[in-house]
Amino acid sequence: MFDGWTHAGIHYVALYAVYETAGKLRIPLLGMSPLEDGDQMADAHIKLFKNILDVYDKTSDMVGFLVGDNCATNQSIATKIGIPLVGCASHRFNLAVNKFMEPYDDLLGEVNNLRVELRHENNRAELKKYTDLVPIKRNVTRWSSTLTMVER
Template sequence: RLADLIGVPLVGCASHRLNRAVSQLLSECAEDLDSVQAVMVKLRTLHHSAKLRFQTDLRTIIRQHTRWGSSFATLSRYFELLPFIDSEDEELAELLPHAASKRRLRDLLGELKDVESVSKAPQGSDVDLLDVRVWFDGLIAEMPSYARYLGNPDFEAGCVRVLKGQTKHLIRAEMVALESFMVDPRAQDRATDEEQADASASFVERIQKRRRLDERQPY
């Protein structure tokens, strides 16, 4: 909304876009995740929690649907607890995910590990848009469905090219998107150039300096 109000395009929040992508992924795996939740809830009952304590110090984690990180933690803990779960117990056996579901859940856990890594990386103090773009492109390569949320729109793509020093490779759509940020280094520097130029500088030296200004990136 801010971009609309000020009439200038802005790069969307990386974390928000990533959360949307993961939320879509989790919604597609809702049935499998519900089965894990059911097992976790059952393991919290007095009888089953007592049996589990004899096997391991690990405790169950209940999924909070509003946070994908909670889904990741619950799924990770489920596979940690799996060797200690009594599969001969009829109550638990009815709830345990079947083989196909377990395979899907393992795949999901692997994807969420990658996502968690990317979600934490932008919190660093030395991270820029180019870094985030590389990480997002890596996720898209592994999970093409993420392109809908993490794709590279014209404005962001243009910003990345500028950061790479590839202004000459901007396509028309990217140039239009970046138009609000375009500056003319000659106009910007000419006044100070004339004021601060060494009086002894030759004409050729002044021309060479202007040539260097012309070669600067315009963004």
Template sequence: MGSDAIIELLDDVLDTYEIHASQLCFYVCDHASVNVALANKTLVPMIGCASHQFNLAVQALMREDDDILDKIHDLMVKLNTITNWHHLREADALMPVYRNTTRWISTFSMIDRYFRIYSKLDRIDDQLADVIPTPRENVRLKALFEDLKNLES
């Protein structure tokens, strides 16, 4: 949807709620080109979304640990099979959680789930050994998890 179509939609919504366009003080949005065009065409200032900026900052913080995070994600994908679901249930373990790269909190949740099921992984499937982080990687992962805990609160 282009900026002209969004302007039309915005006009319809404002009309529905009997709001005059002059009452708009600013748009809260990311810097996608369509949003910039919308702000320029309507002469309404655009401010960046604090949540989006925070997410970008946390993503930058996690970038140096991408290799381990990819490994954990691969582990969660392998755990998400019918056979492994059965093994997880037998071990009273929780189901896998995936990382959504656009939401840092999903990475936090994935790491949390990993540590909660880690002690039961040896009872699941021998083929998981290749994707389970090494003890050294676990140390790095725990440090990252502690940093993310501080940001999450």
């Protein structure tokens, strides 16, 4: 299973193994690394994937399938290394919820902008007089952050 995210302009990729042993599910983190030179293409992911497997003296032919977002890059990775891609159900659910919220994008954008302003130091100090809750802004890749933002 692998996932990527960008923070402060750097794209990171994490790779997990998922397996069962002695009747227990195991999901150890095998590696997490920024992609070199900011390259987010399939070949850069494959190189990282193989480098992480090398650390554990494993090869890609020992991998049964990949779990990741059903994006073009991940499809290309799976095709190039000959391992089936199982699209992540939570990613699909996130896409469906985002589609459902589309008619409210303008309003949600305004609420998010307000939350961003409330996070600034002076505004946050004033807000703290009324609540201990911290303003939450939305993360477009996680529908639950939008729900939490609106609920607060």
